[in-house]
Amino acid sequence: MTDTSAFPDLFDLGADIHDTKAPAGPIEQRWDTRKFNAKLVNPANRRKLNVIIVGTGLAGAAAAASLGEQGYNVQTFCYQDSPRRAHSIAAQGGINAAKNYRNDGDSIYRLFYDTVKGGDFRARESNTYRLAQVSANIIDQCVAQGVPFAREYGGLLDNRSFGGVQVSRTFYARGQTGQQLLLGAYQALERQVAAGTVKNYDRHEMLDVIIVDGKARGIVTRDMVTGAIEAHTADVVVLCTGGYGNVFFLSTNAMGSNVTATWRAHRKGAYFGNPCFTQIHPTCIPVSGDYQSKLTLMSESLRNDGRIWVPKNKADLEKDPREIPEEDRDYFLERRYPAFGNLVPRDIASRAAKTACDEGYGVGPGGLGVYLDFADAIARMGRKTVEAKYGNLFDMYARITGEDPYETGMRVYPAVHYVMGGLWVDYDLQTTIPGLYCAGEANFSDQGANRLGASALMQGLADGYFVLPSTLPDYLSAGPFEPIADDHPAVVEALREVEERVQTMLSINGTRSVDSIHKELGHIMWEYCGMERTEEGLLKAIGLIRELKNEFWTNVKVTGVNEELNQALERAGRVADFIELGELMCIDALNRAESCGGHFRAESQTEEGEALRHDDEYAYAAAWEFAGDKPVLHKEPLTYEYIEMKARSYK
Numbered sequence: 021m022t023d024t025s026a027f028p029d030l031f032d033l034g035a036d037i038h039d040t041k042a043p044a045g046p047i048e049q050r051w052d053t054r055k056f057n058a059k060l061v062n063p064a065n066r067r068k069l070n071v072i073i074v075g076t077g078l079a080g081a082a083a084a085a086s087l088g089e090q091g092y093n094v095q096t097f098c099y100q101d102s103p104r105r106a107h108s109i110a111a112q113g114g115i116n117a118a119k120n121y122r123n124d125g126d127s128i129y130r131l132f133y134d135t136v137k138g139g140d141f142r143a144r145e146s147n148t149y150r151l152a153q154v155s156a157n158i159i160d161q162c163v164a165q166g167v168p169f170a171r172e173y174g175g176l177l178d179n180r181s182f183g184g185v186q187v188s189r190t191f192y193a194r195g196q197t198g199q200q201l202l203l204g205a206y207q208a209l210e211r212q213v214a215a216g217t218v219k220n221y222d223r224h225e226m227l228d229v230i231i232v233d234g235k236a237r238g239i240v241t242r243d244m245v246t247g248a249i250e251a252h253t254a255d256v257v258v259l260c261t262g263g264y265g266n267v268f269f270l271s272t273n274a275m276g277s278n279v280t281a282t283w284r285a286h287r288k289g290a291y292f293g294n295p296c297f298t299q300i301h302p303t304c305i306p307v308s309g310d311y312q313s314k315l316t317l318m319s320e321s322l323r324n325d326g327r328i329w330v331p332k333n334k335a336d337l338e339k340d341p342r343e344i345p346e347e348d349r350d351y352f353l354e355r356r357y358p359a360f361g362n363l364v365p366r367d368i369a370s371r372a373a374k375t376a377c378d379e380g381y382g383v384g385p386g387g388l389g390v391y392l393d394f395a396d397a398i399a400r401m402g403r404k405t406v407e408a409k410y411g412n413l414f415d416m417y418a419r420i421t422g423e424d425p426y427e428t429g430m431r432v433y434p435a436v437h438y439v440m441g442g443l444w445v446d447y448d449l450q451t452t453i454p455g456l457y458c459a460g461e462a463n464f465s466d467q468g469a470n471r472l473g474a475s476a477l478m479q480g481l482a483d484g485y486f487v488l489p490s491t492l493p494d495y496l497s498a499g500p501f502e503p504i505a506d507d508h509p510a511v512v513e514a515l516r517e518v519e520e521r522v523q524t525m526l527s528i529n530g531t532r533s534v535d536s537i538h539k540e541l542g543h544i545m546w547e548y549c550g551m552e553r554t555e556e557g558l559l560k561a562i563g564l565i566r567e568l569k570n571e572f573w574t575n576v577k578v579t580g581v582n583e584e585l586n587q588a589l590e591r592a593g594r595v596a597d598f599i600e601l602g603e604l605m606c607i608d609a610l611n612r613a614e615s616c617g618g619h620f621r622a623e624s625q626t627e628e629g630e631a632l633r634h635d636d637e638y639a640y641a642a643a644w645e646f647a648g649d650k651p652v653l654h655k656e657p658l659t660y661e662y663i664e665m666k667a668r669s670y671k
Contacts, residue, residue, distance in 0.1 A: 025653065030562065030607050037291070037643050037654040041447035041491075042146040047662050048128075051150045054447060055490045059497035066091035068500045070254035071492070072239055074226045074281050076103035078198075078477060079460030080260030081205035082484025088212030090489060092496075095252060096209070096218060097241060099225040099276060099590075104206050107262055107274040108480060111198030112413065113321035114180065114190035115162075115477040117155040122179055126187040128152045133663055135475060138184040138365050139440070139468020140617035140633065141665045142294070142641070144658065146447060147465045154486045155478055159191055161485055165204035168193050170409075180324050182473035184365035184670070190474040195319055195413040201477055205484070221252075225590065226281045227518045229257065229288045229456065232510045236285075236456035237501075240518045244590065247583040249518055251511045253504040256455045256495060258488065259285060260480075263439040263461040265298065267598045267605065268550070269542025271436035272304060272317040278594040279601050282443050282462050290451040291643040291654060293444035293464030295601065296609035299471055299618045300551050301437035302328075302369035305420055305430075306389045313535075315435045316420055318392070319413055320473040323362045325397035325406070326430070328353050328373070330381040330390050337383055341391055341429045352376055360670040367470040367618045367631070368670060370434035374551050375629065377433070384431045391429035398426065434551060438476055440467040440618070441605075444643040444656075448491035449483060452643075455495060459483035464641065469617025522582050525592045530575030534591045537572050541565065541595070541602055549606050554622045558610040565603045572599060604644060604651060611653065614638045635665055 025033045043053040061069065069092050073084045076098040088094045100106060120126040131152040136143055159177070163169065169191050170178040179188040193200040212218040223244040230238035230251060238253035264279035265271035286292045303318045329349045331337055336344050352372055354361040364372075373390045376382060383389045398406050403426060407414070414425045421431070443451050443458040445465050450457050460480040467475065504511060548554075548561035572595070580586040615624040615631035616638070624632045640655040 025611070027607075027610060031611070031650060032647070032652045034645060034652040034654045037444070037656045039144065039146070039446045039656065041450070042144070047145060047149045048153075050146055051153055058491060058494035061493045061497050061499070063091050065500070067093065069093065069496050070095070071256050071258065072097070072252060072254040073258045073260060074239060075106070075260035075262060075460075075462070076209065076220070077106035077108035077260060077262060077460065078202060078205055078480035079484040080258070081106070081202065081209045082481050083258060083260060083459060083488045084218050085205060085208035085212050086485055086489040087492065088215070088217035091217065094212070094218040095254065096220045097224045097226060097239070098220070098222060099244060101222055103209060103220065104202065106202060107277050108202045108477070109199040110272070110274065110317070111477050112195045112317070113319035114182065114192035114197050114474040115158065115201065115481070116182070116189050116472075116474040117159045117191055117478065118152055118189060119156050119159060121177060122188045124187045126189050130187065131155060131189065134185045135466070135472055136468065136663050137668060138472035139470050140631065140668055141468065141635070141639070141660065142297070142616050142658065143466060143468030144641070145660055145662055149662075150487070151466050151479060151482050154482045157486060158478065158481045162201060162204050162481075165207060167200050167204045170194060180321060181363055182320055183323060183363045183369065184360070184472040185363070186360070190321070192321060195321065195410055198477060201481065205481070226261075226284070227593065228284045228514050229453070230504070230510055230514045231288055231453065232504055232508065235454045237504050238511070240514050242518070242522070245585055247581070247586065249515060249522070251506065251515055253511070255499055255501045256457065256492060258457040258459060258492075259443065259462050260459045260484070261462045263442070264598070264601060265436045265439055267541070267602050268436040268545045269538050270307065270312060270315055270546070272301060272315050275314055278597070280594050280597045282458065283597040283601055285443060285451065285453065285456060287646050288453065289646070290453050290456060291444040291645050292604065293441060293641055293643050294469075294608065295441040295605045295644065296549065296612065296619055297440035297469050297617065298436060299366060299438040299440060300370040300434045301366055302373055302434050303392060303432040304435035305417065306384055306433040308385065316416070317435070317437065318417060318430060318432055320366070322392060322410060322413060325401070325409070326362065326392040326394050327351055327396060328362055328369070328390055328392055330376045330383060334380055337381070337387070341383070341393070350381070357670045364670045365470055365472060370551060371620060373434055388433050389431035390433065392432045393429035394425065395429070436546070436550070438471050440464065440469060440471055444641070448494065449487055450491070450495065457488065457492065459488055469619055521593070522589065525576065525578050525589065525596070526582060528574065528576050528578065530577050532571065532575045532577060534576060534578065534588055534595050537568060537576060538591070538595045538598065541568055541599055544568070545602050545605070549602070549609055552620050552622050553609050555610060555613070558606045561606045562603060562610070565599060565606065569599045569603070572596060607651065608642055608644065612638055612642070631668070633667070639665070
């Protein structure tokens, strides 16, 4: 392999990679073409085939329910004590769908266009158009399940707007949309559990993939209650394990959210796509102290009616915001982006808030906050209407901060949220390991360099309810497959590797707690690979992370033993994988010497401080192959036939 990379000491360049499953032809016909050309499995043969699904959030629960209903034997695994505890419940604001109920110019094409543009032209056209196509079906499916979407006075489903769009296409259930959608998927899943087609394993964490003859044939799990390390085999494995924002330690993700399932798959041969593409959410409750272990998101839906501002005069920073007159307030999003105002995409709103705070206009402790103010909305609509739309979000803010957002503006600041990176998958959602599929936030496919609000729930349910049930049969049609015995060499070896790794961590017996190392990693990542990145900072971060990796494997202290409930051991395994992922994120960010979406390189910006892409060099998805200490970069060229690639503007 010829090494022509810009940083030959850090990574090698491999051959380009291509998505060979996406059909050619008119984009509106590609999904129908793929479904027709995909091979089928007749109902009698489905009973002979076994599917493992790891993760029971929206993508996993929807896929398991759908495949179980089709007649496959499905095993699901989650580390929570119930699928209802999946982090999908935390997506509050809504789910997009191109229904055009408001008759305001929406369409499948416009949703497709907004999503590609919102991702700063770093997403595939074919995947994103399919997502827009099936979005309308998702709403019908969820309504049939009884999901209590908000409705207008006449009984029709209500919509609101989210960032990066100029239409109302977001369906919502007050401020708890993710929770209601997950309950719908959970009910569908439990129906199949009762029917005997799905068996669910709670409190089981996946620690490795079993590869037989180059194909994924099972997983190794640890029973989190007893410590039992077990092998589970099947004909195909699907990872629906969410994102890795907790690499930053402080994020809006649930404390248990981790990268271990996808990272273990990456180490076994699955390419990792665009790891540096991290989303920063603009409306998070600011950090209040070093004691915090996670951050709380305030839904983007609040930007429909809330106005974001800071004082124009630094002398007013300590004042009660109600005492600052209108003429002394800088509504900086409305000023800088008049066409979209407070509803610009998340990456743009986040950088604008950071800029205001960096220039000394931030409010609250440490100057790390901007106001999200509802005074105008309450005056216009009345408090009862605001309570009906956002009441639970306001209550949550009041409980956490001790401040009444009905009386004074909320204080918010950007924070790590979603990740656009994940395992590289083709149009069928299959990774580079045959028989290993990946869906939802765990894959990289649909969001580009920045996800528009209300698209996470859309992708999870699209993948689970509509994509996987049509693409998995194409692979499974080659069955029935030869059963994998418990004493198969690949099974024995995978179990041995996991057991050795666990025992190694338990035996180090150093002086550093797992959390102290995780916090240090998070500080490095936020400082050098967070909202703004530079070549100098990324090179420094890579060195610091390598030192931290050595510190972990020589000086971590993991208390307890394996044969019991041991949360220190659970965290240790996850942090070890976060350290390796963090290094790859920095290498990926270093290689991409452009700004796009959530990836902002300080060396690449316009005179106005906006992200500056370099399409001649970086119009590709980065697919990283694990190769020990020196990863290999494979580029998937991105071409646009139906959308003109141009500079994003929301002005």
